[in-house]
Amino acid sequence: MPKLHELAKTIRSKNAGVNQITFDVIFPDRDSYVRVRDGGALSREAVAALFRIAPERITDHVAFDLANAIKFTILRAKPSGSPGDWDILGCQAYGPLVDLDVP
Amino acid sequence: MTDDPRDMQRMTSDAPRRSLRIMISTGHLGTAPSGAESFAAGMATNPDYLVADGGSSDPGPVYLGDNRVLGQFVEEELELFLTASRARGIPLIIGSAGDAGSNHGVDETVRMLRAIAERHRIPRFRIGWFYSEVPADAIAARIAGGERMPGLGGFPDLTAEEARAATRIVAVAGVHPFIRLLDMGADVIVGGRCGDIAITAAPCIRAGFPEALAYHMGKMIECASLVAEPFMGKETIIGTITDDDILLTPFHPGQRVTVASAAGHSMYERETPFFERTLGGLLDMRECRYTEEGRSCRISGARFVPEDPLTVKLEGARKVGERYMGIVGVRDPHVIRNLDAAIAWCRGAVARQFGGVEHELHVHVFGRNGVLGDLEPCSGPPPHEVCLVVEGLAATDTLAHKLTDFAVRMFFLARIPGSKGSSGLAATTKETMRSSPGFVWNVNHTMRIADPMELFPVHVDDAGI
Numbered sequence: 001m002p003k004l005h006e007l008a009k010t011i012r013s014k015n016a017g018v019n020q021i022t023f024d025v026i027f028p029d030r031d032s033y034v035r036v037r038d039g040g041a042l043s044r045e046a047v048a049a050l051f052r053i054a055p056e057r058i059t060d061h062v063a064f065d066l067a068n069a070i071k072f073t074i075l076r077a078k079p080s081g082s083p084g085d086w087d088i089l090g091c092q093a094y095g096p097l098v099d100l101d102v103p
Numbered sequence: 104m105t106d107d108p109r110d111m112q113r114m115t116s117d118a119p120r121r122s123l124r125i126m127i128s129t130g131h132l133g134t135a136p137s138g139a140e141s142f143a144a145g146m147a148t149n150p151d152y153l154v155a156d157g158g159s160s161d162p163g164p165v166y167l168g169d170n171r172v173l174g175q176f177v178e179e180e181l182e183l184f185l186t187a188s189r190a191r192g193i194p195l196i197i198g199s200a201g202d203a204g205s206n207h208g209v210d211e212t213v214r215m216l217r218a219i220a221e222r223h224r225i226p227r228f229r230i231g232w233f234y235s236e237v238p239a240d241a242i243a244a245r246i247a248g249g250e251r252m253p254g255l256g257g258f259p260d261l262t263a264e265e266a267r268a269a270t271r272i273v274a275v276a277g278v279h280p281f282i283r284l285l286d287m288g289a290d291v292i293v294g295g296r297c298g299d300i301a302i303t304a305a306p307c308i309r310a311g312f313p314e315a316l317a318y319h320m321g322k323m324i325e326c327a328s329l330v331a332e333p334f335m336g337k338e339t340i341i342g343t344i345t346d347d348d349i350l351l352t353p354f355h356p357g358q359r360v361t362v363a364s365a366a367g368h369s370m371y372e373r374e375t376p377f378f379e380r381t382l383g384g385l386l387d388m389r390e391c392r393y394t395e396e397g398r399s400c401r402i403s404g405a406r407f408v409p410e411d412p413l414t415v416k417l418e419g420a421r422k423v424g425e426r427y428m429g430i431v432g433v434r435d436p437h438v439i440r441n442l443d444a445a446i447a448w449c450r451g452a453v454a455r456q457f458g459g460v461e462h463e464l465h466v467h468v469f470g471r472n473g474v475l476g477d478l479e480p481c482s483g484p485p486p487h488e489v490c491l492v493v494e495g496l497a498a499t500d501t502l503a504h505k506l507t508d509f510a511v512r513m514f515f516l517a518r519i520p521g522s523k524g525s526s527g528l529a530a531t532t533k534e535t536m537r538s539s540p541g542f543v544w545n546v547n548h549t550m551r552i553a554d555p556m557e558l559f560p561v562h563v564d565d566a567g568i
Contacts, residue, residue, distance in 0.1 A: 010367065014371065014372050015161050015372060016256075016372055016373050016374045017160070017255060017256045017373075017374070017547070018160050018164075018256060018418075018544040018547050019255075019256035019257050019258060019544070019547060020256050020257070020374060022370075022372070022373065022374055024367070024370055024371070026363070026367050050480050051478045051480060052477075052478075052480060053478070059256075059257070059374060060374045060375050062375065062376065062377075064366070064370060064376050066362075066366045066391075066393070067363060067366035067367050067369070067370065067376070068363070069366075069367065069370065069376075071370050071375075071376060073374040073375075075256070075257045077476065077477050077478075078543070079164070079543060079544040079547070080160075080161075080163055080164075080544065081162070081163025081164050081165065081542070081543075081544065082164075082423075082541075082543045082544070083423055083426065083463050083465060083494060083496050083541040083543070084463070084465035084476075084494065085476075086467055086473060086474055086476065086492075087474055087475070088161075088162060088163045089161060089162070092474050092475070093475060093478060095474065095475065096475070096478075096479070096480050096481065
């Protein structure tokens with residue numbers, strides 16, 4: 001079973017406004033994109049389970065065919081840069097996706 | 104259309120249609136110098152405007168709350184942009200000056216530009232600027248009068264109390280103050296807080312190009328070379344708008360703007376790849392079409408849905424306290440296995456010692472979940488060493504220092520049942536360090552306005568010699 005980083009060309013996360021982090025997983029070709037899109041590894045439910053968050057914290061989840069990309073956005077526990085928040089840009093939140101098994 | 108000769112009809116190589124070319128070399132003014140070679144190559148083509156985004160809400164609330172500037176190369180970049188643009192008579196537009204777009208950020212940027220102009224003996228030109236701050240009391244009064252200000256990104260409606268608690272509030276401008284300042288003859292514009300896309304869209308809309316394409320071009324080139332591939336920061340891109348489409352061209356010889364890189368960038372840093380909100384309406388990118396032309400990418404199909412009534416986004420930061428940080432290393436495997444007990448020991452001691460003092464204490468455990476916090480799914484076997492960063496906040500510098508230093512010391516003095524160590528259970532660094540004051544975003548809301556200019560007073564003056 002391949003890892004997500006073996007199929008994707010870009011795996012990233014970043015602030016989307018001050019209270020959300022958005023994740024972009026972009027594939028180099030349609031085959032790997034469709035495999036992940038339809039295989040469920042990054043479905044709304046799978047992502048909620050991975051980060052152990054309530055599904056309501058995922059505010060947007062789209063398959064963006066034109067860019068061969070899957071994109072989802074989650075609410076932060078507290079706004080970016082609040083005391084106690086280490087990742088002000090949200091740019092390392094994608095870490096757990098890198099070695100994700102893709103069926 | 105406009106009577107400004109800079110905006111008059113231009114001929115492109117393939118078709119006789121009018122166009123306007125906007126150059127950008129950085130997604131964030133002053134974080135690092137713009138790539139010199141692609142900047143020079145772009146300027147050599149005589150673009151119609153040079154634009155730069157001075158900041159955003161991205162780096163956190165302290166920049167707005169405490170009037171701080173993130174970039175260490177702001178002056179160098181302003182010097183390059185001002186001298187190069189004035190030498191060719193190209194207008195320069197800077198948005199969200201000073202990172203947060205506060206009045207202080209605008210004033211400081213104008214001051215720096217004036218000083219650079221004098222130093223370089225730049226012939227007299229017109230400098231324009233606008234402010235974006237909104238008095239908290241004015242917002243609180245409107246809420247007290249029954250007006251609802253809905254929260255964005257999961258924030259509840261704004262209360263008058265929360266508005267008053269903000270140290271500083273800015274409204275996010277659209278294209279309007281930039282267009283007004285261009286109309287007033289400004290050659291150089293320093294904007295307060297504004298949407299990233301406004302600095303590019305404003306001259307395009309003023310010149311009569313379709314709003315949808317103007318905003319979309321603003322969106323696509325807002326981070327300069329991040330729209331191209333391979334990944335490079337701070338390299339020049341020129342966006343060319345016509346009445347039918349936009350064309351994105353990279354000026355670093357190693358970069359291309361591809362369908363994949365452009366479409367990929369359209370989703371960067373936003374909740375959805377399909378929509379972008381700005382003061383005045385909603386940009387709809389669902390039907391966009393992309394085609395590659397050499398190293399460039401041509402895009403069409405964006406739509407713009409005007410908004411009525413108008414709403415403006417407000418951003419505000421509230422101070423929590425002064426802040427210190429201390430670093431603690433643990434190598435004793437027994438302590439690492441019982442780390443929660445050590446943290447509880449520290450927290451208990453702090454609660455007893457500082458119980459009567461308002462404070463916050465955060466312990467970041469690197470090696471466990473220091474980066475992701477509650478989002479960390481991994482719970483592997485304990486590592487052989489961990490790093491704890493202790494973050495303490497209190498009302499005064501003295502108290503925050505005392506609190507944080509005490510908390511660090513409590514890891515050293517922690518008593519963990521079964522530990523064989525009796526000479527200190529944590530390795531500490533030399534001194535507890537002062538950090539930036541702690542702020543939180545407490546205003547992230549929208550407010551109705553009747554006129555898109557009403558919160559953004561404009562000023563124009565002479566600069567240079």
